[in-house]
Amino acid sequence: MAETNAPAAAPDVLVEQGGGIAIVTIDRPTALNALSPEVLRALLGIFESLAAAGSDVRGVLLTGAGGRAFVAGADIRSMSSLTPEQGADAARLGHRVAAAIEGLAAPVIACVDGFALGGGLELALACDFIYATDASSFGQPEVHLGLIPGFGGTVRLPRAVGLARAKELIYTGRRIDAAEAAAIGLVVRTFSDRDALFAGARATLDEVTTNAAPAVAISKRVLVGAAGRRTESATELEVEGFSDAFRTDDMHEGVAAFIEKREPRFTGA
Ligand code: CAA
Secondary structure, eight states: OOOOSOOOOOTTEEEEEETTEEEEEEOOGGGTTOBOHHHHHHHHHHHHHHHHTGGGOOEEEEEESSSSEEEOOBOHHHHTTOOHHHHHHHHHHHHHHHHHHHHOSSOEEEEEOSEEETHHHHHHHHSSEEEEETTOEEEOGGGGGTOOOOSSHHHHHHHHHOHHHHHHHHHHOOOEEHHHHHHTTSOSEEESSHHHHHHHHHHHHHHHHTSOHHHHHHHHHHHHHHTTSOHHHHHHHHHHHHHHHTTSHHHHHHHHHHHTTSOOOOOOO
């Protein structure tokens, strides 16, 4: 893939960009791609740059290098001597990365091939959905370290799998395989190997990018914003989003194309 208009990548995180798709790879395989503060800051900068690129980015694949891990968690070594206040700062940095991913208008697919543990699972949960190879495994093992999930696991894992399953996973710290993760709805699709995973994720983004970009972006904004809100407040967000769709050229084009029995010509406006 050509590296055109790519945001400047930092060491340990690579970005390839072309054809409206960005592939962001955490590249720290000797530590199983553990999220050091440097990696988190690099991810934050990259997702902020992708947001600034606006409609040039129609979809993102987030993955880990090395064939063994998506991300094996927050960097345990970097946490060993933190004060409680520094621990709070570390958690807030993880939350800022998650917010940048959720705030990006384009969909982000977590492509998991190997371990997605602790902060790694939390990073994947901040993506729109998770695709994984059969060889992958998932868990929130923080209690084994005397910690709790710090990058959103207590919030997003229950939303993904239900409160009782999230409690079971967090209290035990148990690791589950891709088949079980798919069975409980944590993983949306599984694939035999990494090549099939990327082919599948790209095919999904190709499908998404034939649609009206503003409608996809507004859907994401409403879905992310509505999560965890009370019904009345969540449905009001949907009302605003539905109304905003009427402000777009693509909505008028899509409806006209249906009535005229032709394919729509979306422009992303
Ligand atoms: N932080 C820092 N380094 C890590 C790491 C992590 N989360 N996970 C793995 N590594 C390092 C190992 O220390 C090891 O480095 P060295 O070769 O320098 O010793 C290297 O990656 C390879 O790991 P292992 O030798 O342990 O590989 P393994 O195949 O025997 O085990 C594993 C793999 C089961 C994933 C094991 O590495 C492991 O349990 N890792 C920690 C998982 C974990 O507890 N994650 C949660 C972290 S806390 C957190 O994430 C808090 C939060 O919510 C914000």
